[in-house]
Amino acid sequence: MLTSLFRHQRNRRHLFRSLSSLIGILALTALLTLCRHTRTVHDPTLEKRILSLDSKAAADAADSLDKSVERNIALIAFCQGRVAYEEGDYRHATTELKLAESIIDSTEYSPLRFGIEHYLFYLNYYYGDSKTALRYANGTRDIANKLQDSTLLCTAINCHAAALLEFNRRNEAIDTMLRVLDYVSILPARQKARMYNNIGYMFQDSDINVSRKYYELSLSEYPTNTAMANIAAIHAREGNMEAADSLWSRSLASASSYPLRLHILTDIYNTQCELGDFRRACNTADSLISLKIRMETQRTEHDVTGEQLRFDNQLQHEHTRQRIRSLIFVIVIVILLAVLTWLFHFYRRSRMEKELAKERIMARALQTRIETLQQEIDETKETNSLQHDEIIRLRELTEEVGKLNSRLQSLKNRQAAVYANGRKRYAEVAEGNSIIKWSKRDIDDCVEYFELVDTSYMASLDTLYSGLTSKNKLFMILSHIGKTDSEIQQIFGVGPNAIRTLRSRIKAKLS
Secondary structure, three states, rough: OHHHHHHHHHHHHHHHHHHHHHHHHHHHHHHHHHHHOOOOOOOOHHHHHHOOOOOOHHHHHHHHOOOOOOHHHHHHHHHHHHHHHHHHOOHHHHHHHHHHHHHHHOOOOOHHHHHHHHHHHHHHHHHHOOOHHHHHHHHHHHHHHHHHHHHHHHHHHHHHHHHHHOOHHHHHHHHHHHHHHHHHHHHHHHHHHHHHHHHOOOOOOOOHHHHHHHHHHHHHHHHHHHHHHHHHHHHOOOOHHHHHHHHHHHHHHHHHOHHHHHHHHHHHHHHHHHOOOHHHHHHHHHHHHHHHHHHHHHHHOOOHHHHHHHHHHHHHHHHHHHHHHHHHHHHHHHHHHHHHHHHHHHHHHHHHHHHHHHHHHHHHHHHHHHHHHHHHHHHHOOOOOOOOHHHHHHHHHHHHHHHHHHHHHHHHHHHHHHHHHHHHHHHHHHHOOOOOOOOOHHHHHHHHHHHHHEEEEEHHHHHEEEOOOOHHHHHHHHHHHHOOOHHHHHHHOOHHHHHHHHHHHHHEEEO
C-alpha cells in the first residue's frame, strides 16, 4: 500500500512541476510582449510638428518613425491618407484614414484625431454618404470644443454648417456659421475668406445684400474661385452679365474640383435660362451632363461608402477573432489553474496520508522499543547487587523510556484527535446528515476513522483502485454501509446526475 502511495505521489509531483513550468513560461512570454510594446514611447511634440507640415513632407517625416508604436502607425496612415486625398485617389485615402481611425482611441481628443475625422468628413461629403459626413462633422466640432482650439473650431463649424445644408437645415446652418464671427480676428486670411464666403452663401436666397457683403469681404481677404463664382451669380441676377461672365470665366479656368465646377456651371445654366438664352443654356447643359457623368463615374470608381463598409466589416471580424483568441487563452489558463489546484489538493492529501502512515509505523516502532527497554530494565532490577556502571545504565534506560513514552503519547494524542473527529463525522453521515459544511479535513478524518472500523474493506479499496480521493472513498464507504443513492444525494447535497458522474469516475480508477 505504501509503495503504491509513494509511486502515485511521485508521478503527481512530476506533473505538478511540469505544469508549473508551463505557466511560468506563459507568464514570461506575456511579460516580454508587454515590454516589447512599451519599450518605445510616443512623442507628442514630434507628432505636432509633423502635423504642421504640408502633406508630402508630413508623409515623408512620419514614414521614418518607429512602426512598432501603434500611435506612429496611425500618424503614418493619416499622412498617407492626406496625400492620397489631394492626389485624387479617394479609395486609398479612405482605407488609410479608416486605418488611422481604428487605431486612435475613440475617446481621445487630439489634433491627430481631429485631422482624421476632418478628412473623412470631406470624403463622405463629396463622394460618400451625407449622414456619415454629418457624423464626422459633429465629431470634429466635439474635438475642437474639447481642445479649446479656436482655429480648429472654425474649421469644424464650417464642416458642420455644410453638412446641415445637405439636409435642408438652412436656419440651423446659418446660426452655426454666425458663431465663427467671434473668432474672425485670429483666423489666417485664406480661412477667413472661406468663412465669409460660406456665410454669404447661407444668405444668398434670403438676403442678397448681406450675401454680397460677405462675398466682397471674402474676395478682399483672399480671392477664391468659390467666392468669385458666388458673387458672379449675384451680378447675373442684377443684370450685370459682363461682370458675371468675367468672374465665371476666371473661376472656371482655375477650378480643379468637380463639385466647384458643378456649382459654377449650375449657376450659369440657371442664369441663361432666366435670360432666355437657350442656345447657350443648351451648351452649358451639355457640359453639366458630361461633368455629372464624370462625377458619377468617379464616385463609382472610388466607392468611398463601400470602402468604408468593407473596412468596418473587416475590422469587426478582426475584433471578433481577437476576442475569440483572448477567450481561448483565458480558458486555457483557467483549465491549467484548475488542474494545478486539483493536483495540489492531491499532493497535499497524499502527503497527509504519508505522514499518517509514518506516524503509525513510528508508533509501532516506539512501542516495540519501549517494551524492549522495559524488559531490559526489569532484568537489571532483578539483579541483587548492582555495580556502578549498571546503575548508570539503568538510569539512562529509564530516561530513554520516559522520552519514548512522551513521543508515543504525543503521537497517540494526535491520532486520537483525528480519530475523535473522524468518529464524530462518521456518526453524522451514518445518521444521514449532510456534509455540505464539512472541511476537507473532516472528510479525511472520517475516512481515516473508518479504516479502524473496517480495515479489510479499506485495504481492498487501495488494492482495487488507484488515485481515489477522500470524497471518492467516502462515497464508497456510504455505499458499503448500505446507504441508498437518494440518501447519498442528501448527504452530499447534490442531484442524481452528480452521483452518476461520481460513480463513473470511480469506476474509471479501477486498477
